[in-house]
Amino acid sequence: AQSVTQLDSQVPVFEEAPVELRCNYSSSVSVYLFWYVQYPNQGLQLLLKYLSGSTLVESINGFEAEFNKSQTSFHLRKPSVHISDTAEYFCAVSEDSSYKLIFGSGTRLLVRP
């Protein structure tokens, strides 16, 4: 069965510092990998996704994630965070033949001035 582990429930960081949010998954088949972001009192929004091809994927607001098959990881990184990046971030996995997403428990990114 698929599962997603986000080890860090909360990550505090100062503005303009780099950040990495960790995500590991388990699956016996090929997977698609996603990061979704949830701002306070809102629904989730897709941040970036890995389907195939280049293992490094980027979002329009400076986040990137790298698919590492050998380590079954899909960590999210940003070299310099802003106050506005404060949100909860969810890693998710789906099998390549399914629309069904399995979400991790989420990591709350708290950016301090």
Next chain:
Amino acid sequence: DAGVIQSPRHEVTEMGQEVTLRCKPISGHDYLFWYRQTMMRGLELLIYFNNNVPIDDSGMPEDRFSAKMPNASFSTLKIQPSEPRDSAVYFCATVGDRDSDTQYFGPGTRLTVL
């Protein structure tokens, strides 16, 4: 497009009452998902539909929960009778053919059962 629309945004009810949550998907999206989010259990998939037909309801917690999609533009999630442990934020999300790997979430309904 207005995005996925959910109503009500907030619902407070008493234990034992029937609760109905509503979702209007993005036009043309033929997959619809219902999720529940709580602090303890995180984000759980309850049920999803394809072309108005339920595909997987294995996440529905018990018989008190039911979901319908009578047409392509409307879905309901009903809890009868409601219990305090049902308090959560319920999200609806939809997927369309043009961007078939992306789920678009509604703003959610915050349910409080007293």
